[in-house]
Amino acid sequence: MGNGLSRAVGTTILTSLNEIFGTNMSQTQLKYGMLNTLYPNFMVYTADTSNRHVWRKRTLRYAGWLLTSEVDFNPPHAGHPFPAKNFKKWLRWLTWLQVMPPANATVTVNDVVVRTAPAEAIMSTLKAALEDPAQAPVSFSWTEGPTLAVTVMRAPGNYSISVTSLKEIDITNAHDDDEDDL
Helix, strand or coil, X not given: CCCCCCHHHHHHHHHHHHHHHHHCHHHHHHHHXXXXXXXXXXXXXXXXXXXXXXXXXXXXXXXXXXXXXXXXXXXXXXXXXXXHHHHHHHHHHHHHHHCCCHHHEEEEECCEEECCCHHHHHHHHHHHHHCCCCCCCEEEEEEEECXXXXXXXXXXXXXXXXXXXXXXXXXXXXXXXXXXXX
């Protein structure tokens, strides 16, 4: 699998994300409020890795794990009736996205190209949407391409996150034996 997502896994995850940040946004905001109370720096991006324990709790992967732990990322025809396999792939992909240097990606925020980390743009957009009292949904889209690109829109009532991820064959050091590396 490497660090890429297959099209089937990506599509399944998108459906789940659009549901929890769309039709179930009020419940997701309640969950976010509880998590923010437990973890005061929840979803506050930092690139400082000097204290790995602190850094880990401020990553996109950690936020994804806590916010979506009950979501079934498994299509009904996948052959195994539990979300763990695709959920682990998705968390691994979030880790890859988290450590992606800004120079290796194109990040666009509100139609302006910025030099920020892809994970920071995503986390800031999700945080803004989760703190929006209007309970505006976040629209997610994902495609594959030759380079990493993250495009976000964040304005009160209008939130979207679009990721063009590298194809697995375009990722250096990709390998197939990392299924259980978590």
